[in-house]
Amino acid sequence: MIFKRNTKRDKAYLNSFGKIKEDVFNFDQIERYFRNKKHEDSFQVLSDKTCQDLDFDELFMFVDRTHSKIGQQYLYDKLRNIPSDQHHIERNEVLIQFFTDDPEFRIKTQKQLDKLSKENTHYITSLFQDEHIQAPKWYFLIRILSFTSLLSILLFPFNGRLFFVLFGVFIVNIGIHYWNKKNLYYYIKSIPQLLKLTDTARDLFGQDCFKNIAPNLNSSIATIDKLRFRMSLFKLGDDLGSDMEALFWFVIELVKIVFILEPLLLFGILRQLDKNRSEIEALFVFVGEIDALLSIASLRKSSENYCIPKVSEEKSDLLAEELYHPLILNAVTNSIRVNDKSILLTGSNMSGKTTFIRTIGINTLTALTLNTCFGKAFSLPRMRIFSAIRISDDLLNDKSYYFEEVLTIKKMIEVSQCGKMNLFLLDEIFKGTNTIERISAGKAVLSSLAQLNNFVFVSTHDIELADLLHNEYELYHFSEIVGNKTVEFDYRLKEGKLMNRNAIKILQINGYPESVIQEAYSLALEMDGTLCMNDK
Template sequence: MSSKTSSDKDHIAQIKKGFFNFGQIEKYFVNDKRDGVFQVISDRTFQDLDLEDVFKFIDRTVSCVGQQYLYYFMRVIPLGDARKERLENVISIFQADPALRAATTTEISKLNKTDAYYITSLFHGKYTPRPGWYWLIQLLSAVSVLAVIMAFFLPQILIFLIVLLPVNLGIHYWNKNNLYQYGSSIPQLLILTQTARSILKNPEFAAQNNALQAQVSMLDQLGLPMSIFKIEAKLQGEIGMFVDYVFELFKALFLVEPVLLFTILKILDSKRQHIEDVFRFVAETDIALSTLALRESVPYACQPDFHLELKHLQIRDVYHPLIFDGVANDLTLQTKSALLTGSNMSGKTTFIRTVGINALLGQTINTCFAHAFAMTAMKIHSSIRISDDLLGDKSYYFEEVLTIKNLLEESRSGYSNLFLLDELFKGTNSVERIAIGKSVLSYLTQGSNLALASTHDRELSNFLADTFDLYHFTEVIHQDAVIFDYKLKPGKLVTTNAIRILELNDYPSTVVQEALTLAAGNR
């Protein structure tokens, strides 16, 4: 992809404003079976890489269904290239036809109401079961219809209808709770089906989705009976209210709602896969629009280059998407992993997250915030943000022990893995920390695995020189100010400024002098 320029103002303007309801957004991801996928990103890595904030940035979808599926996209790396190829194919269609892009955006945006979040319940959730006495509902409905017909010939039947009406009213209003459960999802399913049908009218989409067209047609046949669920559309004004009351009485007398509800639910239960396929089609189309808008809004981006060469990572001008004025960096790893050194706030952890975020987005939305990003397909694991679990009575060290144990197990999975590690075992003493750190990092990088790790222990670099390339970040003290350039540099860190920074912050001279003396003696 060619790079493009964009001002910071334009960069920010595309970001969605307002509240992100992740309880609703993650519904599809939480309930999907996720069979046959390459990796599901763990909650640990999701938190370590600040992926909730990253999602807020990359989300340019115009519908709730697209937003839900984009979250799934970001949390699930698929097997193979099929999803990526579909995404790029749709993006290329919209790039070639701006008018179609605008029209499709308008069509899909009809699903931007929060009610659309509930469509997933129609293929993931359990349906309200028919009551054991449903036969009585059917019988009373049929009797009511028959009685009305007979009343034209035998007016005395009206007395029977007056007696029957309270019974039917009781059943009608008993069913309201059942009806309200689908008052959001089923009307939105109607809009979803209409949206899919509209998109499929375009020859570019129709030719590739013959099976989907048949599924849309089947769901279309349910459009008329499902329209009864648009209970939120009330008639306005006094005449409207009168008509509404009459219509409500009509539905109660003939038990229209419970009969239609349980009939429709039975049909929908048998069409779960149809509904999900249509959901995915519309959602993927929205994701293609979102990804295209994202690529156009950032300073530059690229599609990653995947290859079969193992233990290979080559990055040029990569940047963190949430740092608008951030410094871009390069990194090339060939058979060796990378060990980063440098002081606090120099950029080590941010760079580790930058690589992790781009490696993930490259394998999900096929987009990296870099001029070039070449990698082996890799699972992504992390240990960056560890904290005490006070409620679970776990110390920082024990929490990290359990986290690293999981990574050691993943390293033997037979897949290529990218391990992102920030200051291993800093909850223990330096002698044991260095010893454990060396053994763990050596173990993690066996086979086709790569690791990107940071440390304050410069001694660790001596033990890992055969398996890790050394890089560092440095700061410069200029006119009593600490200046960070956030530029990754090859080699071992040879200068330190920690004690000098204490001096600049007016620590007592005796403290500074003693620290300098002790540090000199330990070098």
């Protein structure tokens, strides 16, 4: 479809599609919905540890092309929450294609979503996830005072002395009015945005193609609309643009004090909102899903080589064809097939082992959550993701690197026996201890993890570990090309274990003293000989 760009704004929307979003990412706010949501029906919620290992925040900033803060929060939850099935995949793909092929429809949707782009929109989740402030036990006095003010004003023409009653009540009302301000300010960022959310949801629901997302959404919209008048009486957070507006605000504030309206309206609204949490969340999810699908369409547009994965609900091979790491510019692609055996990688530092493990992890995550992968083809079973890649000392809790690793891998062993399919990603297992125990414990743990319905991708510098596991793991390696004065990496995955040892050669290239180099070579030969004798 040819779309005529009528305005600069339309042109900006058109040009933004397929581009990385230039924005400030406030993860404390972005995570609000995810942290407070219950995930009982999820296949897996990605742990903070695995998120750290897979550079999740950087991945999210790359993936996120949403236009609303609601969509941003919803997408974050979507990316960390592996679903139990492929529910709604076909419907979602149809909408993604609409966004891709029809720029006029896409821009119309973007304009609606942009109405929810202010930072305050993040707080809408508090209206259906947080506990609301409860009215005080003496709330009945507020009603009495309000009624007394009204009665005094009505009867004042007949009895002038009622002015003193009204004045006394007014003084009391001032105290209650400003006591209530702290309660009011708690909702100053959320209630006005709820009205915008309702309007946006109504406009989007008017599009026939969106109605399948939430067929009964009109009921939720109507429920919130019943509260619209009372909520709109609060001029929460609005800037005063002129003297007339300031005067009008002063008069309204005076009326609120006389009849002590704000506490009456606020606690009345909160009772209604508390009863209709599910209706508010339905609006949130509806708008969030649309924005997330638009974001996925933009993500695919920006990716030169992406694919839609084939996800099996049964045990199946993992097949990756020309897979790459999406966060690395001009990343090298690699292919692999994993069936009965797991994968053990050898190679020197910086050769690409850990990056390849992360590539598998990230693409597995986006396959199962966004139905999108970075490569020519990717097929895999539905599986949970666990990792032990980036581990550090926890000094505040007095835990050493080794102890942290022990606890992380213990968790892996426990979940490996649960019957569900799992993907385990490990980098240099037990590198916090001595060589003999590292190899012995590593072999035992990796043999255990590779059983049942589990895929393991593990890297190691220990060639001996590769020899011990060759019956249970397929061996692959990454290697470098060492010249007289250069070291070059091709980052290509190669079959078999690494045969060349270039660590000492790299020291030599970097100008280490010749005496150090010669001693290192002599000790290496001596140790190799000892190991060979022990093998016999």
